[in-house]
Structure formats: structure tokens, C-alpha cells
Amino acid sequence: DIQMTQSPSAMSASVGDRVTITCRASQAISNYLAWFQQKPGKVPKRLIYSASSLQSGVPSRFSGSGSGTEFTLTISSLQPEDFATYYCLQHNSYPRTFGQGTKVEIK
Amino acid sequence: EVQLVESGGGLVQPGGSLRLSCAASGFTFSDHYMDWVRQAPGKGLEWVGRARNKAGSYTTEYAASVKGRFTISRDDSKNSLYLQMNSLKTEDTAVYYCACISPFDYWGQGTLVTVSS
Numbered sequence: 001d002i003q004m005t006q007s008p009s010a011m012s013a014s015v016g017d018r019v020t021i022t023c024r025a026s027q028a029i030s031n032y033l034a035w036f037q038q039k040p041g042k043v044p045k046r047l048i049y050s051a052s053s054l055q056s057g058v059p060s061r062f063s064g065s066g067s068g069t070e071f072t073l074t075i076s077s078l079q080p081e082d083f084a085t086y087y088c089l090q091h092n093s094y095p096r097t098f099g100q101g102t103k104v105e106i107k
Numbered sequence: 108e109v110q111l112v113e114s115g116g117g118l119v120q121p122g123g124s125l126r127l128s129c130a131a132s133g134f135t136f137s138d139h140y141m142d143w144v145r146q147a148p149g150k151g152l153e154w155v156g157r158a159r160n161k162a163g164s165y166t167t168e169y170a171a172s173v174k175g176r177f178t179i180s181r182d183d184s185k186n187s188l189y190l191q192m193n194s195l196k197t198e199d200t201a202v203y204y205c206a207c208i209s210p211f212d213y214w215g216q217g218t219l220v221t222v223s224s
Contacts, residue, residue: 001171034208036152043204044144044152046212055212087152091209094168096142096154 002026002090006099012107019075021102023088028068032092035064035073038101039084047086048073078104109133109213111205116218123195123222129188129205129215137161137183142208143190145201146217155179155203158188173199195222 003026013019023033031051036044046055048064051071061076075082083106088099115127129141140163143155156169158179167179178191188205202217 038152043214043216046208085151089152089154089208094157095170096157098152098154101151 001095002029002093002097004088004090004097004099006086006088006102008102009100010103010105012105013078014107015078015080017078017107019078019082019104021073021086021104023066023071023073023099025069025071025090025092029090029092031067032090033064033066033071034089034091035062036087036089037082037084038087044087109211111207111213111215113203113205113215113218116203116220118221118223119195120224121195121197121222124191124193125195125220127190127192127203127205127218127220129190131186131188131205131207134207134211134213136186139207139211140209141179141181141188142206143179143188144204144206144208144214145199146204147198147201150201153201155190192220195220197222 005024007022033051035048038044047058047062052064063074085101085103087101110132112130119125140159142157145153156179158181159166176194180189200222202219204217205215207213
């Protein structure tokens, strides 16, 4: 199975900060990676698909990059509504696997 | 409007069985692969499994943690997805989401399964 390792597991940031979250795959997955945002008590919401394509309706401050084994999600200027937990998901092979999550908290 | 509505969750004893259902509407259910994803209380997301469509021969895939105990099925005539869970363990306690995450981003609100004596 492909293991997805996210870093950091949690972070504190201020409104306006640039935030970068990393996801590493235990083997190459090309660009078969998605990023999800989940707020407390809510269902996950996909932000990025195919590693770098922005989901329709998602603000342009979110961006994704990477290929192979290393991927990043960047929030260019953190907004109050962005405080949430973020997960990566590999869909290169079965079983699909999520990263363990990165909780972005208010500093 | 797309809707995925799960049902069937509840309290079950370890070793017991439960069947979850997911009723889909607002999109062409039969055209798409469907997934179950779960989330234990206070924990992260875990992919449980997938049911392919007719073009995919209705085949299924499972996470190692549930393989041999859980069975995913679908009934396209009823726009419904199912998750039969047998030999339940306490670690199966979670909110179970029905989802269509390829190519869409459709999720149900989830149904809570609690495995406890």
C-alpha cells in the first residue's frame, strides 16, 4: 500500500500568512493526488485535483504543486475561513490512501 | 441538486453486523464509481472501498483493514450504494460517508456507526 505522510501535523498561523503543507508518497504516484479541506462537523471538500488543478469555485489563493512523491498545498494569504484540517489523497493505486491530516489553527 | 443520503448507522456489539445504505440523486449514479470513506471520532479520513459501475463490471476494491469483513454493492435501478459490515470491531467505530470523489466531489452527511459492548 502507498503511505501518504503529511507535514506538519498541525500548525499555527495568522491571517495573511503564506501557508505550505507537504504530502510525501511512499512511492511515485505521478500527479494522482487531491487535496481536501475539512472544517469541524462538516464533510470534506476537494480543493485541488490532479496535484495542481483548482476545483471549480475554490479561491485562487489555494494552489497545488508536485509530482512523483512530493506534493505541496499552498495558501497564499490565509483567510479566517481557511482554518481547518487539510488532507491529501492518492488515487494512483488501490487501496486509496489519505494523509493523516494537517490542522491549521489560529495563531 | 446532488444528494447522497446515508442511513443504517447505529450501535452494534463487537462481532455483529450492520448494513449501511446510501441513496443518490441529482446525478447519473449508474455512470460513476462510488466510494465509502470513514472517520473515527477525532481522527482523520480513511478510504474504505469502492464500487465500480457497469462499465467496470461492478467490481470492488477495499482497504486492507476491512477486506474480508466488509462488502460494497450497488443497485443502479434504485440509485443506491450499500456497505455490508460483518465481524465488526471496536476500531470500526466511525462516521461513514458515501462519496463520489472521482471525477466529482460529492459527499453525504455521514452516518455514525458505534461498535461497543
